Every structure is written in structure tokens, then in C-alpha cells.
Amino acid sequence: MEKNLKILFVSLLVALLLVGGYLSSSVLDGIAKNETKKITVSGTSTVRATPDNSVISFGIVTKGDTAKEAMDSNADKMNKVMQALKALGIEEKYIQTTGISLYPEYEYPKPESTEKPRIIGYVATNRLTVTIVKISSTGDVIDRVVEAGVNQIDGIYFKLSDERAETLRIEALEKAVANAKVKADAIAKALNTKITATLQVTESGEYFPPIPISRGYGIEELKGSTTPVSPGELEVRASVQVTYVFG
DSSP states (O other): OHHHHHHHHHHHHHHHHHHHHHHHHHHHHHHHHHOOOEEEEEEEEEEEEOOOEEEEEEEEEEEESSHHHHHHHHHHHHHHHHHHHHHTTOOGGGEEEEEEEEEEEEEOOOTTOOOOOEEEEEEEEEEEEEEESSGGGHHHHHHHHHHHTOOEEEEEEEEOOHHHHHHHHHHHHHHHHHHHHHHHHHHHHHTTOOEEEEEEEEEEEEEOOOEEEOOOEEHHHHTTSOOOOOOOOEEEEEEEEEEEEEO
């Protein structure tokens, strides 16, 4: 009786091991068959375009014996500049005051003197930033505001309008995705397989760098000639990460 029980126990143990081994093998096979084969690649693109907007920063600097005299003179000239801008068809929403200041001008005594610095007048400044949507008129705008009283130009840069930037952004993204697909196909070919589906796409961002011309211009440099302006080109860059399924 005892001997028969030992035989039965051993038989059951062997059966369990065999079944367990079969199940383990089946599970592993199932995992292997259902496991997604993936490849992740990056795609980049650069689209070049001519800017269609320019942004100019300029100002009026005036002096007077009194603070009121300096400010009144400045306001009078700035009103003429504003009229000139409106005459050129520039809407108020594209004109922004970026700074107004008033400060005393001092005369300093010689180092060996015991006298204190004394006020000899006042200086008033008023600065504007103007966006020009018709970029070809940039040079003409500069000439007209100088004629109206502007005596300091701080700089100019070129950019894309919102509509143009959006169009180029989409174009750059499309090309970046196409670039990623070319890379994925090349890798799949090297592995002797094919891309079967797109699993995930992540946009890494785009870049719209303006073209700055930070140099300031003195009034004498701009008198008597038409101001030449060349906008050059801007780059719109896009990048994506795409995960493909192959097999």
C-alpha cells in the first residue's frame, strides 16, 4: 500500500512538472508573439523664407532750459512723427511707446574745484517701436520719421507675420515627419523588415529666429539719402520624434 502511494506521488509530481513546463513555454511564446517591435527616430527640417514684417525702434531726444521746455519740445516733435506714421498708413495697433524719460543735465566742475555740479538744463526722451507690415516700405518709413523729428534710431529687426509663420511651421513639421520616415525605412531595410504602423509622434518644437540689426544710427547718417534696407532670410526649424512598429 505504501509503495503504491509513493508511485502515485511521483507520477503526480512528474505530471505537474510537465504541465508547468508546457504552460511556461506557452506563456513565453505568447509574450514573444504579442510583444510590439518598435523603433524610435527623430526627424528635422529647416524651411527658409524672406521676412514679411520689420520692427523699428527709434526715439526723439530734446533739451531745454527747464523740464517743461524739454518735454514740450519733445511732445511737439513726437506729434509730428505720429502724424507722419499715420500718413504712411501705419495703424495705431502697430505703434507702441516703449519709454519716456526726463532728467537734468549737469555741468561738472574741474576736479580741483570745490564747487558742486550745477543743472544747466533738462533732457527729455520719448521712444517708439513700430511694426511695419509692408516690409518694402521700411526704408521710406525711416526717412519720413527722421524728417518729422526723430533723431535717434536704436535698431531694426525682421520677422514673420503670424499668418506666414503658421504656414511655414506646418510646412517644416511635414518635412520633419517625412525625414523621420526616411530614417525609419532605412533602419527597417537594414534589419530586413518593414514599417507596419506609426505608434507615437512627439513634436519637439520649432524656432523662428528674427534677424536683428542692433546698431544705432545717428541722425547725420540718415540725412540726404534714401535708407537702404535688406531683410535677408529667416529659418523656420521643426523637429519630431516618431515611434514606428515594424515586423
